[in-house]
Amino acid sequence: MALLNVLCYPDPRLHKVAKPVAQVDARIKKIVADMADTMYEAPGVGLAATQVDIHERIVVIDISEEQNELRVFINPEIIWVSSEKKSWREGCLSVPEFYDEVERPAQVRVKALDLDGKEFEIETDGLLAVCLQHELDHLQGKVFVEYLSILKRTRISHKLKKRTKELLDER
Ligand code: NI
Numbered sequence: 001m002a003l004l005n006v007l008c009y010p011d012p013r014l015h016k017v018a019k020p021v022a023q024v025d026a027r028i029k030k031i032v033a034d035m036a037d038t039m040y041e042a043p044g045v046g047l048a049a050t051q052v053d054i055h056e057r058i059v060v061i062d063i064s065e066e067q068n069e070l071r072v073f074i075n076p077e078i079i080w081v082s083s084e085k086k087s088w089r090e091g092c093l094s095v096p097e098f099y100d101e102v103e104r105p106a107q108v109r110v111k112a113l114d115l116d117g118k119e120f121e122i123e124t125d126g127l128l129a130v131c132l133q134h135e136l137d138h139l140q141g142k143v144f145v146e147y148l149s150i151l152k153r154t155r156i157s158h159k160l161k162k163r164t165k166e167l168l169d170e171r
Helices: 026-041 126-139 150-170
Strands: 046-048 058-061 071-081 085-090 100-105 107-113 119-125
Touching (some): 026 046, 026 058, 046 126, 071 126, 085 126, 119 126
Antiparallel strands (some): 071 107
């Protein structure tokens, strides 16, 4: 089990755009396993590779209550969104202790590769749809607070910078 360091907003590395995975090989499988360990340890319902400073298109999600239904998305792409929108209170492991409402399409269809490198499609709504959109944003270098007002974002950024500094000072 290996835990990876999760970048904290406003770390500029969170804004890098991830590159597609060329081949789902042993290296990618190790990254996925470490990302899953990191997500479960946090605990969180989703993690994008960008958040652990790996800039390749990899996402892990587990929205199950028992945290025993790992979903892996390699090179995920949103291929359809509903016109109907829904608002959810979102949080993020890279934005600790902040939650806010974000409006997104209620349903999405996503295509991706699984751990065997096989393509699959999923059409979903509810928390999984929110999670997929949130994590895919990370791969594009976008953090959910960017949907909030500049005022809120500035306040979050200020508080988290202070928090990071305090954590570093404690070491
Ligand atoms: Ni996030």
